[in-house]
Amino acid sequence: MSGTLRAGLVGLGAMGRNHARVLSVLDGVELVGAADAVVTDTRVSHGAPIVADVEQLIALKPDYVVVAAPTATHEEIGLQLAEAGIHALIEKPLAPTVEGAQRLVDAFASRGLVGGVGHIERYNPSLQSLRTRLADGELGEIYQVVTRRQGPFPGRIADVGVVKDLATHDIDLTAWVTGQRYVSVSARSSRRSGREHEDMVAVVGELDGGAIVNHLVNWLSPLKERSTVVTGERGAFIADTLTADLTFYSNGAVRTEWEAVSAFRGVSEGDVTRFAIAKREPLLVEHENFRDAVRGEDADIVTLEQGLRTVSVAAAALLSATDGSVVRL
Template sequence: MIRIGIIGSGGIAGMHVRAYKKMPDVEVVAVADVVPGRAESFVKQHELPEARAFDNHLNLVELDLDGVSICTPNVAHHRTGIDALEAGKHVLVEKPLAVTLEQGIEMVQAAKRTGRLLTVGFQPRYDPNMQAVRDIIRSGQLGNIYYVQTGGGRRRGMPGGTFINKELAGAGAMADIGCYSLDLALHALNYPKPLSVSAFTSNHFGTNPIYHSEADKFEVEDFGVALVRLEGNRVLNFKISWAMHMDSLGPTIFLGTDAGLKLTATGIGPWSGVWDGGIGSIHLFRDLLGHHTDTIIPVKSHNVDIFYEKVRDFVVAIQEGKPAPIPGEQILINQAIIDGVLRSSALGREVEVHIPEL
C-alpha cells in the first residue's frame, strides 16, 4: 500500500484526493494546511477517517509516507517541496514548479541529493491528442523546426485571491496558464534550452475595476509576449493573456523545413483559448506532388481522465522505481523562460538565460 500525504487543502487538493481514492493500492494518511482547522475540515469533507490533520507540514513529512502531493499556493512549493524531499518522500508538486528560478533550482538539487522523485503537475501531457502531436514533432517529418508559436488568450479569465498576489504567486498569467503553453511546445521539442528572452508584460485589465473586482489588489501581469531564442538555432514566440479585447491570440504552430503543424485549443467561452485543456484541431501543411496540401489530422475522441493519469503515473513511478514522469529538470527550463520574461519586461530589454548544470 502506497501511503500519501497532501500539503495544502484548497481546490486542487480535492482533485488529488479524489484521484488517490480511486486507487485501491493507495491510502491518503495525512493532510496539512497552515490555516488552523482547515486540514481537519478537508479530511472530514473527503471522508478520510484514518487520515491525520496538521497545521504544520513539518509534522506531516515526519510520518511514514511514500509520497507527498503539494497543493499549496505557489510561494510555498519551494519550502514544502524541499522539506518533503529531505524527509525522504517522493514529491508531486502542482505547477508552477516554484516562484523563482533560484527556488526551482534548489528543488531540483534537493531531489538529486536525496534520490527522491520530483514530478510536476502538467496533466495535459496525458491527453492522447497531445501525445499524438508530440509523436508527429519527434518523428522528424516536419524537417528542421526553426520557429514555434505558442500561448493563448482568454477574452475574460482572470482569477483572484492568491493568483494575483505577487508575493504568493510570483507571476500571473505566465505562471498560471502560460506554463502549459510552454510545456506543450518544449516537451514536443525535447525541451531545448533557452538562450535569451525579449519580453513585454502588462496588467491593464487586472488593475482596472471595470474588469476585475480585486483591481486594488492586482499585482501581477495579465498579459505577456516574448521572443525566446532556443538552442539549435530555433526561436519561440510565446504569448499569453488572462483578458483582452480579442477572440484569440492565434493557434500554436510549428514551422519546419519540410512541413508545418497548426493546433487549436478546445473550449468555447471567455475562459477558453489556452492550453490547460485539450486539442480542438490539428492541421499538417506540406508540399505533395507539387501541390500545397492541408491535411486535417482527426482529433481522437477519448474519455481519459488526464488528471487521474497524472497522479497515477506518480504512484506507479514510486511503486516500480521509475524516473519522475514529468521531471523537475525539464520544468526548470519552463521556469527559466518565465523568469526571463519577467526580468526582460522589467528592464525593457533582452536578457540572457542561464541554467546551471545540476
C-alpha cells in the same frame, strides 16, 4: 518500493481538491492525510484525515506527498519533505525563484528521492500525440511554435502573475514537444487589472534547434483559449488542449492555376486531418506516472531539473519585460 503506497497532500484549494479526488481512487495508493490550515471538512479530502500543517502530515509517514499549496510556499514545503526523506510531486511552477528551484533540485538529488513537477499539460492527449508525431519526423524540420493561453482571471491566484502561473505551462510544453531548449527570450507585459503582478504577457523566444516561439498569455479575456500551433516544413499541427483535439494541416501537392489566388499564397493548402485520440484525464495519467516513478518503475514524469529550466525561462521573460532586453539562456 512495493505494496500499497501511502500518499499525502498539502493544500485543499481548487487544484488540491482535484488531486485528492484522483489520489482517493488511484490504484496501488492510499491517501493517508492532507494538510490544510483552513479546510477541516473531510468530504473535501474524500475521507482522509486533515491536519493543520506539514509537520503533522509527515508524522503520518507518507511515502510521497503532493504539494498543491501556493507557489510562494513550494520551496519551504519541498525542503521539509526532502529532509524527512519523502518523495514529492510539487505543483508548477517548481518554486517562485530560480535559486529556490535549484535548492529543491539539490535537496532531492542528494537524498536519492523522486521529485516531480505538476506540469499537467504534458499529459494532455493532444500534446502527447503531437510530441510522438514530431519525434517521428511527421512535420520535418520545426520552424515555429505559437501558443495562446488566455481567459478570465482566476480569483484563487494571488502570489504570482500570469508568467509564473500560466506561461510556465507553455514554456514547459514547448520544450517538451519539440525536444529543444530555449536559448533566448524577449517579453513585454502589462498590468491592466490593477493587481500587483502582471496579467498579460507576450513572449518571443528561440530554441536551440533553430525554431522560433511566441507565447501570448493573459488573464484579461472573456474567451478561454488553449492553443498550440507547430509549423514546419510539411505543414502545421494544431493542438487544442481544452478539447484534447489534434489537427494536421498539410502543405499541398497541387498547384493552383488561379493566378489571382496563387499570388497571395506561400505554400499551397493541402489535406486537413483530425486525429482520433484516446482521451484519458491528464491529472490521472500524471498521478499514475508519478506513482510508478516512486515504485522505481519506468515512468514519464517532469523532473525537478526540467522544472528548474522552466522557472529559469520564466524568470528571463520577466527580466526582459522589465528592462526591454533580449535575455540569453
